[in-house]
Amino acid sequence: MTLAVDIRRSLVSAGRVFTLDVSFSTAAPLAVVFGHSGSGKSVTMQAIAGLLRPDEGSILLNDRALFDSVRRINVPARERRVGYVFQDYALFPHLTVSQNVAFGLPPRGRSLPTLLESFALAELANSYPAQLSGGQRQRVALARALAPQPELLLLDEPFAALDPLLRERMRAELLRTVTAAHIPVVLITHDPADADFFPGQLFMFADGRVVESDGPAREQLHPGAGLP
Amino acid sequence: MAEPILTTLLLTGKIAGVAVTLALIAGVGAAWVMHRVKFPGRTLVDAVLTLPMVLPPTVLGYYLLTLLGRRSLLGQWLEETLGIRLIFTWQGAVVAAAIVAFPLVYQGTRAAFESVDRQLEDAARVLGSSELRVFARVTVPLAWPGILAGTMLAFARAMGEFGATLMVAGSLPGKTQTLALAIYDAVQAGNDADALLLVGVTSLACVIILVLAARLLKRRYP
Numbered sequence: 001m002t003l004a005v006d007i008r009r010s011l012v013s014a015g016r017v018f019t020l021d022v023s024f025s026t027a028a029p030l031a032v033v034f035g036h037s038g039s040g041k042s043v044t045m046q047a048i049a050g051l052l053r054p055d056e057g058s059i060l061l062n063d064r065a066l067f068d069s070v071r072r073i074n075v076p077a078r079e080r081r082v083g084y085v086f087q088d089y090a091l092f093p094h095l096t097v098s099q100n101v102a103f104g105l106p107p108r109g110r111s112l113p114t115l116l117e118s119f120a121l122a123e124l125a126n127s128y129p130a131q132l133s134g135g136q137r138q139r140v141a142l143a144r145a146l147a148p149q150p151e152l153l154l155l156d157e158p159f160a161a162l163d164p165l166l167r168e169r170m171r172a173e174l175l176r177t178v179t180a181a182h183i184p185v186v187l188i189t190h191d192p193a194d195a196d197f198f199p200g201q202l203f204m205f206a207d208g209r210v211v212e213s214d215g216p217a218r219e220q221l222h223p224g225a226g227l228p
Numbered sequence: 229m230a231e232p233i234l235t236t237l238l239l240t241g242k243i244a245g246v247a248v249t250l251a252l253i254a255g256v257g258a259a260w261v262m263h264r265v266k267f268p269g270r271t272l273v274d275a276v277l278t279l280p281m282v283l284p285p286t287v288l289g290y291y292l293l294t295l296l297g298r299r300s301l302l303g304q305w306l307e308e309t310l311g312i313r314l315i316f317t318w319q320g321a322v323v324a325a326a327i328v329a330f331p332l333v334y335q336g337t338r339a340a341f342e343s344v345d346r347q348l349e350d351a352a353r354v355l356g357s358s359e360l361r362v363f364a365r366v367t368v369p370l371a372w373p374g375i376l377a378g379t380m381l382a383f384a385r386a387m388g389e390f391g392a393t394l395m396v397a398g399s400l401p402g403k404t405q406t407l408a409l410a411i412y413d414a415v416q417a418g419n420d421a422d423a424l425l426l427v428g429v430t431s432l433a434c435v436i437i438l439v440l441a442a443r444l445l446k447r448r449y450p
Binding site: 041049050051077078079080082083084086088090092093094103106144145147148191 | 345347348350351352353354355356357358365366369370
């Protein structure tokens with residue numbers, strides 16, 4: 001997988017202008033985007049998914065232009081083949097687990113029962129999201145996002161909605177799942193523990209920019225560690 | 229009473245039912261456009277769409293008479309090409325009731341659309357849904373309680389419509405005389421017993437509508 005993002009976008013919120021000016025590219029199967037809230041991580045993910053239109057720039061996925069302001073390309077979200085797991089999962093509250101997972105499943109796609117089975121959701125198939133635990137909801141969100149077999153999976157703060165004890169277990173489970181799915185992942189987080197746990201390429205965001213990547217970014221996670 | 233009460237009740241139900249069906253289609257459509265399309269002058273359009281709720285019904289009646297009367301262009305066209313006469317007919321009463329009922333559907337639906345979590349609509353888009361599918365599978369099911377509540381209020385309003393209906397359709401027993409108009413006629417003629425019966429029937433019908441609405445609203449996902 002190759003993902004190349006080079007976008008600019010001005011956002012006005014509460015009278016304050018925020019300028020996103022982000023440029024990075026990765027060919028890693030797993031990329032971690034780390035930064036504090038308000039650093040532009042989520043906005044960047046929304047732009048990749050097609051939920052937010054940059055003012056200018058380009059987004060290339062496997063050499064396919066998803067967005068290019070010069071060539072006037074803006075592929076609609078539904079045709080991007082980019083999976084998205086939202087921070088609070090955004091499960092459809094009026095649909096059951098199996099209806100949620102089947103929502104993006106193409107007519108001649110994978111079989112729903114097999115999919116539910118592989119995410120240990122078979123017994124919850126007829127439950128509604130409100131009846132599930134945090135960990136179960138995350139599995140439904142993952143199964144739903146992976147069902148259409150996207151070319152890229154975006155995970156927005158996948159552990160923020162979980163309690164700390166569960167977080168540890170779900171990190172390992174998530175890593176197993178996305179590795180098994182053979183779908184490249186971009187994970188965004190503000191938790192240094194997530195950035196430590198996930199082995200992929202690391203990008204650090206601050207004030208709407210990519211400030212460090214990889215080696216230097218890893219050191220930045222623990223600023224005091226190298227000092228005597 | 230010139231007509232049996234059942235005739236008046238059925239006529240009222242027919243007029244209100246057809247009127248609310250029209251108001252529902254137009255109200256949901258208008259609410260969706262106003263919710264999804266940003267254009268200059270939205271506030272003005274919103275005010276105009278809400279106007280029938282605040283204007284005196286007689287003002288609406290006057291507008292309708294001027295717009296749809298036999299001497300107006302639209303009225304002549306309707307009569308000559310479609311054979312529809314709206315003045316002093318039950319169809320005219322439907323138009324009057326639909327227009328006063330419309331803002332209740334429109335406002336209720338618009339508020340319901342605004343209350344749907346936009347992230348859920350985005351989730352559906354990312355999963356490959358067209359805008360029509362997002363609307364049908366996510367927006368409407370989640371906004372449904374609000375749409376239904378607006379529709380029920382609109383039905384009650386259409387049933388009770390008096391001023392505009394009287395001006396456009398008159399109060400012809402068995403033809404255009406709804407419950408609200410029959411009550412007025414009965415009181416004017418000094419038929420207190422008739423008036424009491426009609427008032428009772430109207431109140432009962434409204435209570436039944438409200439109880440039905442509440443029961444429909446309760447059938448929710450967990």
